[in-house]
Amino acid sequence: MSAQIKHITINNTQIPVIFEKQTTLPILNMQLVFQNSGSIQDKDLNGIASFSALLLNEGTKRLGSTAFASKLESNAISINTTNGFETFVIEVSSLKEVNNKAFKFLKELLEDPNYDNKVIDKIKTIQIGSLKRKENDYDYISRNLLKEILFKDTPLQYPSSGTIQSLSKIKLEDVKGFIKNTFNLSNLIIVAGGDIEFEELEKNIINTLETLPIGEKKELIKFEIKAKPTTKELIKDTQQAYIYFGSKFNAFVKDEDVYMAKVASFILGGSGFGSRLMEEIRVKRGLAYSAYGYVSINKSHSYFTGYLQTKLESAKEAQKLVSKIVNDFVKEGVTKEELEAAKNFLTGSEPLRTETLSQRLNRAFNLYYKGLEQDYAQKELDKIQNLKLEDLNNYIKSHIEIKDLSFSIVRK
Numbered sequence: 001m002s003a004q005i006k007h008i009t010i011n012n013t014q015i016p017v018i019f020e021k022q023t024t025l026p027i028l029n030m031q032l033v034f035q036n037s038g039s040i041q042d043k044d045l046n047g048i049a050s051f052s053a054l055l056l057n058e059g060t061k062r063l064g065s066t067a068f069a070s071k072l073e074s075n076a077i078s079i080n081t082t083n084g085f086e087t088f089v090i091e092v093s094s095l096k097e098v099n100n101k102a103f104k105f106l107k108e109l110l111e112d113p114n115y116d117n118k119v120i121d122k123i124k125t126i127q128i129g130s131l132k133r134k135e136n137d138y139d140y141i142s143r144n145l146l147k148e149i150l151f152k153d154t155p156l157q158y159p160s161s162g163t164i165q166s167l168s169k170i171k172l173e174d175v176k177g178f179i180k181n182t183f184n185l186s187n188l189i190i191v192a193g194g195d196i197e198f199e200e201l202e203k204n205i206i207n208t209l210e211t212l213p214i215g216e217k218k219e220l221i222k223f224e225i226k227a228k229p230t231t232k233e234l235i236k237d238t239q240q241a242y243i244y245f246g247s248k249f250n251a252f253v254k255d256e257d258v259y260m261a262k263v264a265s266f267i268l269g270g271s272g273f274g275s276r277l278m279e280e281i282r283v284k285r286g287l288a289y290s291a292y293g294y295v296s297i298n299k300s301h302s303y304f305t306g307y308l309q310t311k312l313e314s315a316k317e318a319q320k321l322v323s324k325i326v327n328d329f330v331k332e333g334v335t336k337e338e339l340e341a342a343k344n345f346l347t348g349s350e351p352l353r354t355e356t357l358s359q360r361l362n363r364a365f366n367l368y369y370k371g372l373e374q375d376y377a378q379k380e381l382d383k384i385q386n387l388k389l390e391d392l393n394n395y396i397k398s399h400i401e402i403k404d405l406s407f408s409i410v411r412k
Contacts, residue, residue: 002364002374003019003360006198010209017205018361018365020361027194027195028095028192030201031089032090032091035218037083038087040086041155046163049083050083052178055123057081060108068105076094077102086300127161131162131163131164138236149227150225154223191362193357222299223300225247231408232409233409234409238411241310241311241315242409243318244408247403248304250399251297254372258297259384261297267334267342268329287317291306293305326405332393
């Protein structure tokens with residue numbers, strides 16, 4: 001059966017639950033997804049969301065990190081916390097026979113995180129060490145430099161893991177404050193599936209989450225790229241040039257014609273071999289091993305971005321070529337052959353996107369989160385199949401903003 005949208009009432013608050021029962025394997029997989037609670041909430045303390053997620057992976061205060069992890073491992077239970085830009089997620093997985101224990105451990109973690117200054121210092125040491133090692137990761141540096149250009153004065157300007165300076169400032173009270181502000185029922189979506197009846201799931205969830213405050217629903221903040229076309233270069237002792245590029249793309253997740261962005265993005269740079277960027281940059285000129293570009297459309301922000309690596313002496317040529325490819329793409333559109341190839345791949349590969357329970361649950365969550373109907377994917381495929389070349393090219397030509405490319409380049 002496919003995923004269903006249900007609701008559970010806790011403390012007079014309705015919590016949406018995306019649920020699919022599957023008895024193929026005796027397992028449970030569940031996610032507590034707190035909306036508008038990821039790095040978007042970092043505010044003046046960059047990296048606090050990521051840091052808080054790491055602390056929640058350190059077990060409870062009562063048991064400590066090692067003992068808590070040992071209890072989970074001995075019962076084949078996994079509890080892991082991560083964060084995205086817009087979401088903060090706790091994922092639980094367990095065998096059916098120990099579901100009750102999994103919920104028990106989750107409840108303990110929610111009510112008694114391992115708030116300890118020694119844990120804070122441990123996480124700082126590990127994360128700062130990791131960031132120092134990345135000082136020679138020029139791919140990472142170039143990618144972050146592009147974000148600084150495109151998303152200046154927004155939370156997207158900074159890496160989600162923080163910087164050495166921001167991590168050094170984080171204190172125990174900051175983590176407590178972030179988690180307290182994040183864990184509430186008003187911003188929660190539950191995603192769950194596996195060999196479990198919904199009634200059993202509901203009972204366990206209510207028992208586990210009944211002590212969470214209701215809180216206030218957070219409004220999503222939206223960000224728009226305001227940067228003018230800019231090129232920034234960093235000189236490093238590198239053997240090749242790392243080039244990232246990006247620009248504004250005016251689209252929203254609920255636009256009627258947003259499916260055309262998916263097709264255009266696939267043809268321009270998202271399809272690997274056969275895409276414009278790969279064909280022109282690698283196949284015809286041999287300037288890079290790979291070259292990609294794609295449109296990213298999110299609730300809080302949308303943009304076009306891409307990257308490639310090339311020889312030091314080819315950096316300028318590659319940069320000019322990227323600009324030419326994008327300009328020609330907007331001016332001339334795509335060919336009939338490119339459109340047909342995109343249609344065939346996007347529709348032909350559809351079954352591969354919903355093979356597993358986690359894939360189906362993830363799709364159902366994304367549709368719900370974006371405010372789209374659960375049959376949207378099929379309707380989108382139908383629209384793609386019926387898409388006319390003229391309509392797609394008119395759509396592409398209307399998005400002249402993607403020509404205003406900014407570049408971040410790390411070179412010698």
